[in-house]
Amino acid sequence: xxxxxxxxxxxxxxxxxxxxxxxxMIDCGFSVRETVSRLARAGLEPSDLAGIxxxxxxxxxxxxxxxxxxxxxxxxxLTYGTLGALRETAGGADEECSLELIDPQCAFSIxxxxxxxxxxxxxxxxxxxxxxxxxxARLGVLTDTGCSTAHIVSSLSGCDALVLECNYDLDMxxxxxxxxxxxxxxxxxxxxxxxxxxxxxxxxxDRSRLRHVIAAHLSQTNNTPQLAxxxxxxxxxxxxxxxxxxxxxxxxAWRDLD
Numbered sequence: 001x002x003x004x005x006x007x008x009x010x011x012x013x014x015x016x017x018x019x020x021x022x023x024x025m026i027d028c029g030f031s032v033r034e035t036v037s038r039l040a041r042a043g044l045e046p047s048d049l050a051g052i053x054x055x056x057x058x059x060x061x062x063x064x065x066x067x068x069x070x071x072x073x074x075x076x077x078l079t080y081g082t083l084g085a086l087r088e089t090a091g092g093a094d095e096e097c098s099l100e101l102i103d104p105q106c107a108f109s110i111x112x113x114x115x116x117x118x119x120x121x122x123x124x125x126x127x128x129x130x131x132x133x134x135x136x137a138r139l140g141v142l143t144d145t146g147c148s149t150a151h152i153v154s155s156l157s158g159c160d161a162l163v164l165e166c167n168y169d170l171d172m173x174x175x176x177x178x179x180x181x182x183x184x185x186x187x188x189x190x191x192x193x194x195x196x197x198x199x200x201x202x203x204x205x206d207r208s209r210l211r212h213v214i215a216a217h218l219s220q221t222n223n224t225p226q227l228a229x230x231x232x233x234x235x236x237x238x239x240x241x242x243x244x245x246x247x248x249x250x251x252x253a254w255r256d257l258d
Contacts, residue, residue, distance in 0.1 A: 001136070003163075003254070003255055005216065005246040006041075007247070009218060009247070010060050010220070012029035012034070013027050015027065019112045026052075026055065028063075031063075038251070052076045053077045056144060065078075069094075076097055076100065077110070104126065113133070114134070116131045121189055137257035138158060139161045140155070142201070146192060148197055148200055158208070163246065164202065164215060166231065168223050169194065172224075195223065195230075199234055199235035213236065229241075
């Protein structure tokens with residue numbers, strides 16, 4: 001089992017996970033051309049994808065889902081709320097797509113991967129995040145979440161790898177250029193995770209199997225890789241260099257869980 005990011009941030013997100021003969025994409029916030037280019041950088045083609053699983057409808061996660069899926073015949077898994085929200089913005093662009101509705105509480109299988117959704121607090125219609133497993137290793141993905149919950153910590157406990165949102169630094173957001181309404185939205189319980197809260201989630205979960213930690217979805221205005229790394233390293237009691245960072249332009253290269 002392995003995973004890589006095609007890019008992470010407010011301008012677009014996509015993560016690929018591969019186990020055996022199955023390769024899935026989590027979210028697609030890029031244009032078709034950009035996604036194909038980024039897949040090629042990871043050694044993949046759209047035809048390699050067995051499906052796209054979607055966390056929520058916001059543009060940086062969902063705008064490219066239907067265009068890519070319909071162009072290349074890729075099935076899409078998403079919640080009922082996310083489907084409804086995407087249809088409102090896509091204008092029926094999913095008519096040629098193969099769609100599978102998921103229950104936010106129930107695991108499902110796609111080829112060699114088992115996908116467990118879990119609910120999160122975020123200002124979207126019916127948002128979820130995911131833990132993926134090949135039966136041996138577990139990858140947890142948590143982005144676009146406004147606060148920590150016991151359910152989140154329990155869902156991520158025991159993972160071998162974690163892609164964890166570190167959207168903003170509290171001080172940088174407070175003193176930064178965003179208008180007050182946007183600052184309030186980002187910092188709300190339905191907004192995004194700050195570095196400190198992400199560290200608290202990490203500190204509270206079972207980390208006995210954890211081998212990879214990737215700080216993701218960093219704001220280019222209200223955070224720095226150094227601050228995100230420092231917060232997660234403090235929770236792990238490790239050197240900051242051990243924590244990786246997913247960037248907007250490059251994402252991160254394949255990480256192997258075998």
